[in-house]
Amino acid sequence: MFSNIEFFLFEAFRSFQRGALMCFVAIGTITVSLVIFGLFLLLVINLGNIIGSVSSKIDLAAYVEKDLSLESAGALQLELSRIPGVVKVDFISRTEAWKKFQEEYGDTLALDEIIAGNPLPHTFNIKVRTPEILPMVAKRISEMDNIDEVRYSGQFIEQVRSLIDAVRIGGAALVVLISFATLLIVVNTIRLTVLARETDIYIMKLVGATNTFVKWPFIIEGVILGILGGLSSFLILKFSYDAIIARIAVALPFVPLVADQRLLALVYLVMVLGGTALGMIGAYISVSKVLKAEG
């Protein structure tokens, strides 16, 4: 078996030497397909990230009854933070709120003349894990004792939620579609390298080679083509993405692009592994077809 493995590797590398142009074309095709795939993947991830960051800024405002003491409010804060899905509860005392209000509007309005004393209640600003659960959490809080009113921008939440759904479903569908298109392109490119050696395959079969024996060199070749294509698409995508991020960080600093190196590394890993798998599957399908035609 050892001598076979050695032979398969030798044969695979030899075919690179002999069909250099064809291999170059195959690697190029795999590279281009994977770059398009990777760009799209990054686009979907970033879109999700932007929507996520927008929706994470939406919070609930819970107004407590006006005559509630600070101590009771403290107890209420603990109770609120225990509600499932609640991530953060900020307490804003009525004094604090009034001071802020005065600072903002005191110059334009003669507040003391209109209102006697502080009309504002204590307020809680509540952040939840995902925007989907906002209505539920809001309902639950409004049913609690000592809570006067709960507010959040309901319609906006609905829009954000449907946008997230659209991006998720559409993105997943498109990723599947593009993966399939990539597979087809790669399979057909590798088929060309296999068809170029149809006579070789016929002769191999004639002298008593099993199908498995014929397949191995082609599969190894496909894997190597896939790895090379995957690596070059990774390099292209990494440098272009880093450049894009740097530009956007300057031009549009408020757009939260994904720069998490671990997530990016995962995307790049998917591309290299994807390329390898594509090369292998492509070679397997092509050589199986030729073998089937040989009978």
Add this chain to the structure above:
Amino acid sequence: MIELVNVSKSYPNGIDVLFNISLNIGKEEFVFLVGSSGAGKTTLLKLLYRDETPTSGKVIVDRVNVAELDSSQVPYLRRNIGVVFQDYKLLPKRTVFENVAFALRVTGAPRSTIRRKVMQALELVGMLRRANAFPEELSGGEKQRACIARAIVNNPPILLADEPTGNLDPTTSWDIIQLLDKINKRNTTVMMATHNKSIVDDMKRRVVAIENGRIVRDQLLGGYNV
């Protein structure tokens, strides 16, 4: 060694090539298969190494009905049958040594065994000195010798040759026939399809003549014509 029982073959396009062929060839026989082009000689040979399957009938090679052989077993059948072609079918980008070694590599033989057996085969066909040449550097006769070396390197009990002298001049053809005769004397059944009248007449071996897909003559110590 080889037995055909009521073998008929039609191609899917409706062309009938062989009709009810029955033939029995013993071990160590040397048989000429003669007949005009399109008579069905090549198809008959192809049935033996399972490049084609018969429409009906039995094709028995070494006690196995090849017609019903599972396709996964075909490679092992072919390792027991050496085949020589008119157009040599050598791999163009490999040396003579590599071409011959190929037939052993597919069996997974160890490298040292491969080297020894390839050298023996090349010596037998007189191609030892040309071992490192590529097919395009060889003459027709040399290509045919390389092809024969590849066919016998496994020591198969059967050697099939389809018009092995079809592209060769008379002197070279005669050399090739001498070589096949030598291989036959080493306990190998040889079956050779040919048009070459002078060779068939001079060799005086068993002759099976096919016309329009039927055996019209089967004669020991025969000639090309009756």
